[in-house]
Amino acid sequence: MIVFEDVTVRYRGVPALEGVNLTIQEGALGVLVGPSGSGKSTLIRLVNRLVEPDRGRVLVRGIDVMALDPPELRRSIGYVIQSVGLFPHRTVARNIATVPRLLGWPRARIDAQVDAMLELVRLDGSFRHRYPDELSGGQAQRVGLARALAAEPDILLMDEPFGAVDPITRRELQGELTRIHRETGKTILLVTHDPREALDLATLIVVLRAGHIVAASRPEILAHEPGAFARDLFGADTLILDRLRRRHVGAFVSGEAQDEDPSISAEAPLSEALLCMMETGRERLRVVDAEGRAMGSITFHAILETAP
Ligand SMILES: Nc1ncnc2c1ncn2[C@@H]1O[C@H](COP(=O)(O)OP(=O)(O)O)[C@@H](O)[C@H]1O
Ligand SMILES: [Mg+2]
Incomplete structure (x- = not known):
């Protein structure tokens, strides 16, 4: 805390x-x-x-x-910054091992931890021996994260x-x-x-x-x-989409399913239903469960009802 x-x-x-x-x-x-x-x-x-x-x-x-x-x-405490700040003359493995070495961990434990951290950030073992200038921005950021997590900080x-x-x-x-x-x-x-x-x-x-x-x-x-x-900081559009992405179609089903309507999964977020309506020009969709069985309909009106 x-x-x-x-x-x-x-x-x-x-x-x-x-x-x-x-x-x-x-x-x-x-x-x-x-x-x-x-x-x-x-x-x-x-x-x-x-x-x-x-x-x-x-x-x-x-x-x-x-x-x-x-x-x-x-x-x-792990600390990750935008510029990553990897040590340029140290390999990826040495970078990741920085804090464990300072803490005096035994060599075998450090080696195992470097492997575990690479796996955690989804870089394969071949990255161990690379230098920071041999990494893409995204890979460097992963190594920065691995380094910050290496001594298993809780923060x-x-x-x-x-x-x-x-x-x-x-x-x-x-x-x-x-x-x-x-x-x-x-x-x-x-x-x-x-x-x-x-x-x-x-x-x-x-x-x-x-x-x-x-x-x-x-x-x-x-x-x-x-x-x-x-609202100004986030943008109204981002906030509206976020609200729609947090709700699922299954909770807004009403009425009978109509065979001629475009289908949407009950598990899809409302944002996807809205997008489907915009793309197909239809204001009602046929809701199907995970097995593809029809559950009913969702309407444009039901989505509008979620407005605050
Ligand atoms: N070392 C510093 N010396 C003088 N002013 C600073 C220093 N660090 C930050 N500031 C000032 O303090 C304010 C807050 O900075 P900062 O915390 O870096 O903001 P943010 O990360 O939100 O952009 C800013 O006005 C910045 O110019
Ligand atoms: Mg800042």
């Missing part, structure tokens, strides 16, 4: 964060969003004491970070980790992160500029504006009642 208690940070007297109160529960995936300069990186860097509060307290696992030894604290900080990769690779990496979070139950704090990334990944979305938290809620709640600032 990470707790910020009434935290203020000033740089040369100018506040970057003011009176911030926030709790990231154990196992949560907190996503920080906000305009450039709103204090996202500052908030994340308080956790590993790269930045220190001028007022208030930051508690990591129940202990005030100011009472902890900074290098030891940093070794216990992972990620500052715009997928900002510099192409959209397809980004989707892939987001999928890997969701899987890793689900499999390991780590507490993750991530900064992003991408509204869809925030809505897809977060268990808690934190919206920052000029050093203040203006919203902290579950994504489905934020998508439903964003407030004016978050």
